[in-house]
Amino acid sequence: MTDKALRLGTRRSKLAMAQSGQVADAVSRVTGRPVELVEITTYGDVSREALAQIGGTGVFVTALRDALVRGEVDFAVHSLKDLPTSQPEELALAAVPVREDPRDVIVARDALKFTDLPRGARIGTGSPRRMAQLNAYARTHGLDIETVAIRGNVDTRIGYVHEGRLDAVVLAAAGLNRIGRIDEVTDFLSVDTVLPAPGQGALAIECAASDADLVATLGELDDPHTRAAVTAERSLLAALEAGCSAPVGALADLLIDGPVIKEMRLRGVVGTTDGSRMVQQSTTGSVPLTHDGAMALGRELATEMLAQGAAGLMGERAH
Numbered sequence: 001m002t003d004k005a006l007r008l009g010t011r012r013s014k015l016a017m018a019q020s021g022q023v024a025d026a027v028s029r030v031t032g033r034p035v036e037l038v039e040i041t042t043y044g045d046v047s048r049e050a051l052a053q054i055g056g057t058g059v060f061v062t063a064l065r066d067a068l069v070r071g072e073v074d075f076a077v078h079s080l081k082d083l084p085t086s087q088p089e090e091l092a093l094a095a096v097p098v099r100e101d102p103r104d105v106i107v108a109r110d111a112l113k114f115t116d117l118p119r120g121a122r123i124g125t126g127s128p129r130r131m132a133q134l135n136a137y138a139r140t141h142g143l144d145i146e147t148v149a150i151r152g153n154v155d156t157r158i159g160y161v162h163e164g165r166l167d168a169v170v171l172a173a174a175g176l177n178r179i180g181r182i183d184e185v186t187d188f189l190s191v192d193t194v195l196p197a198p199g200q201g202a203l204a205i206e207c208a209a210s211d212a213d214l215v216a217t218l219g220e221l222d223d224p225h226t227r228a229a230v231t232a233e234r235s236l237l238a239a240l241e242a243g244c245s246a247p248v249g250a251l252a253d254l255l256i257d258g259p260v261i262k263e264m265r266l267r268g269v270v271g272t273t274d275g276s277r278m279v280q281q282s283t284t285g286s287v288p289l290t291h292d293g294a295m296a297l298g299r300e301l302a303t304e305m306l307a308q309g310a311a312g313l314m315g316e317r318a319h
Contacts, residue, residue: 135275235298
């Protein structure tokens with residue numbers, strides 16, 4: 001029965017459901033088969049602890065992967081930045097579709113931009129990476145801000161601003177785009193100000209490695225340039241031995257001259273959350289054509305950053 005519905009495992013959040021729905025539509029177009037969403041609750045969804053406290057790495061992923069291994073779902077969609085850097089042998093990362101906008105954004109009261117926030121402005125984020133870079137920028141540009149640790153979904157976070165409890169919150173542009181709320185953004189943060197999380201804005205589509213037909217079918221949704229970029233970023237993260245809640249930013253972008261893609265530039269940053277100490281490096285090379293080439297680019301930059309003292313800025317390193 002080729003018209004039997006494929007089961008897509010997804011988290012229950014509004015954002016996860018939106019991005020899984022978009023992937024489901026794409027898979028239906030490719031396969032001609034219906035796709036049903038199977039909602040799965042992960043530990044990261046039910047825990048109220050700060051992500052840095054519960055480890056960050058894998059907390060939104062493990063339950064979905066377990067369902068895949070048990071055969072309860074056929075494939076799963078993750079926000080790629082939530083994936084641990086090591087790939088289980090029994091699962092295949094079948095596709096990394098075209099990346100959304102990787103930038104971070106500000107949603108602030110009175111439609112303010114980041115640099116126009118009043119002295120002492122309280123900015124909410126659950127990310128040590130964002131805290132480190134916002135505080136570093138504020139230090140070097142004479143701004144007076146206070147970063148406040150928060151958790152919760154998009155509605156909760158933006159609600160803190162509307163209720164007057166915070167002056168602004170930092171969110172990912174990709175998530176707001178996917179749930180149709182990008183018009184609430186008051187400022188897009190340049191990647192020169194805040195480097196995104198490794199893999200931010202990209203999705204990961206996983207299935208059982210043993211299902212060669214499904215791996216090949218889902219592979220039709222893969223974007224080779226996005227995959228090369230996020231592979232380099234995640235290789236940097238892995239070589240720093242940092243988990244996905246560590247204060248590490250990374251972005252690989254393509255340097256394009258007219259119709260010609262010339263090179264790939266990988267930038268990385270690590271900092272203490274108060275922004276007092278930062279290590280920032282970049283490297284540029286030919287666009288990696290293989291997985292190993294993209295991995296090598298990330299390791300190369302990590303080596304440079306470790307030589308500059310990056311390890312001492314990350315607190316607890318992941319193992």
